[in-house]
Amino acid sequence: MLDRTVLDRFGAHLSGELGRSPHTVRGYLADLRSLQRFLADSGPTSDTSVGTDAGRGGPDPDTETSDARGYGFEHLDVLLVRGWLARSRDEGISRASLSRRVAAVRALTRFLHREGVLETDPGPRLVAPTQQRGLPTVLNEEQAASALAQGPAETPVDLRRRAVVELLYATGVRVAELCALDLGDVDRARDTVRVLGKGAKERTVPVGAPALDALDAWLAGGRPELATSASGAALLLGARGGRLGVRQAREDVHALLRAAGVDSGPHGLRHSAATHLLNGGADLRSVQEFLGHASPRSTQIYTHVSVERLRDTYRQAHPRA
CATH class of the missing domain: 1.10.443.10 (Intergrase catalytic core)
Structure with a gap:
């Protein structure tokens, strides 16, 4: 299975079977093309080889499944993926983008394992970086x-x-x-x-x-x-x-x-709409549904402005403030 065919089939799987948005599919495929280039440069004949070839089942240059210089997706394991993520981090990729790359690889390895391309799925062993979530920019x-x-x-x-x-x-x-x-x-x-x-x-x-x-x-x-x-x-x-x-x-x-x-920009308007709803008395569950969040945890980041407003009101109105 050629790697470009893998990506074509995986993209169809994401959009067709999993119902991922075109934006998500494009992002995942862009990340995986970066991984593909890293794998091609990381084979046993490459200067950027990750680890040794022992026990990994190095690619056969006479087969169509692998780049003649390096590895293909059928050689994916935890060490190779960690090497790619380390390089991405060295290149200044943000935590949010690294998390998306981990999600893209997990989805790919799960797909390849189901298709019989990988004997074992290394995805569950990959850990996404902890994201430092900043407060959203909100228009008053x-x-x-x-x-x-x-x-x-x-x-x-x-x-x-x-x-x-x-x-x-x-x-x-x-x-x-x-x-x-x-x-x-x-x-x-x-x-x-x-x-x-x-x-x-x-x-x-x-x-x-x-x-x-x-x-x-x-x-x-x-x-x-x-x-x-x-x-x-x-x-x-x-x-x-x-x-x-x-x-x-x-x-x-x-x-x-x-x-x-x-x-500000489009996301600032989204942040502002949510925050102004909360300031106006809307409950968190309603705002969650309004925004289309799967979990209330995603909505809670919008409550910071409402908490500040509550604190101001408390200071002004409470006799023991």
């Missing part, structure tokens, strides 16, 4: 109001930017989830949006009047100007009429926020 309510109160939108791009920022703040969706929305996902009768999140999990999110107004303006005066035969049912469109890409959506957000003097 005045900053959010300033960012959303820009001048009149005159061009299709202006209308799209306004709709993108309003929807991100109103719904707290991830930018990739926003770009994946279709026209039919907007329910004007109930003022909700149907969102397909991580793991192909669907959720319904309410949308406020300002965001719906911005969306209506885009649909009336922006989308028709950009639409082509390639547009399909995509809610948001790029300059050539295709579905709006994540990179362009990020640029839209940064452009609008910079104009308002706010240094």
